[in-house]
Amino acid sequence: MKFKIRLETEFGWGEKRSHEICTLERRSVDASEEDLGLCLAEAKSVLNEIQRALLQDQVEEIGEIARVCRFCGTYLPVHDRRRRRIDTLFGRVIVEAPRVRICMCGLPGIPTLKVAHSPLTRLLPDNATPELRRLQAELGARHSFREAARLLNELTPCAKQNHVTI
Ligand SMILES: [Zn+2]
Structure with a gap:
């Protein structure tokens, strides 16, 4: 028999995304004790894949929220995206983290500067x-x-x- 593990993300703005995590196969005819349930190596792989999908979607949503200035509501541009390494108990994950332009609404009279910040760095300064x-x-x-x-x-x-x- 086959088992498919799929992760369904629902973003705060209603968009849904599906991640195929893995497919497992087990023998039912001539099954042995090793065919029952998950083994440690599979569990580690499944956790790593879930962590990867979950973190990338989380970084995307956190980045989108950071694009809205909390003072004036302006939707700010993404300056660039950088690959960031996040070390977790469930694996090392590389994410594409946006750097968002800083809104100048709190600094009247100052010419617009192209300064950016990374919402992920603020949240996780140590990469772990x-x-x-x-x-x-x-x-x-x-x-x-x-x-x-x-x-x-x-x-x-x-x-x-x-x-x-x-
Ligand atoms: Zn603003």
Whole structure:
């Protein structure tokens, strides 16, 4: 039999998007114990794919919201898009993060400057989620740094850890 895992995104403005995460196949005839349920390697891969789809859509929505000036309501242009690396417990994800022009409405009399900011940098200045950093610290406090890295690599789909990253 086959299983399809699909993620459905619904943006705040009503748009819907579908992400095909993966297809799994299992034997029912001559099934063995290994055919039952998810194995760790599959679970890590599924989590990594879900994280990738979820983060890209989240960055897109957060970027769109940042384009509306909260003071005057002007819809601001995107200055450019930059590839940003986000390290999470469920994998390293590269997203296309917009940099949005700063509205000059609060600075009357000053000529328009083409200054931009990244809403993602404000939200996540360290390129790593707090959950990953907390787990690195917790495991690093209880085990040797090498053992902490081995545990994270064994059990999660996070980017390859070693004693230095811990
Ligand atoms: Zn404004």
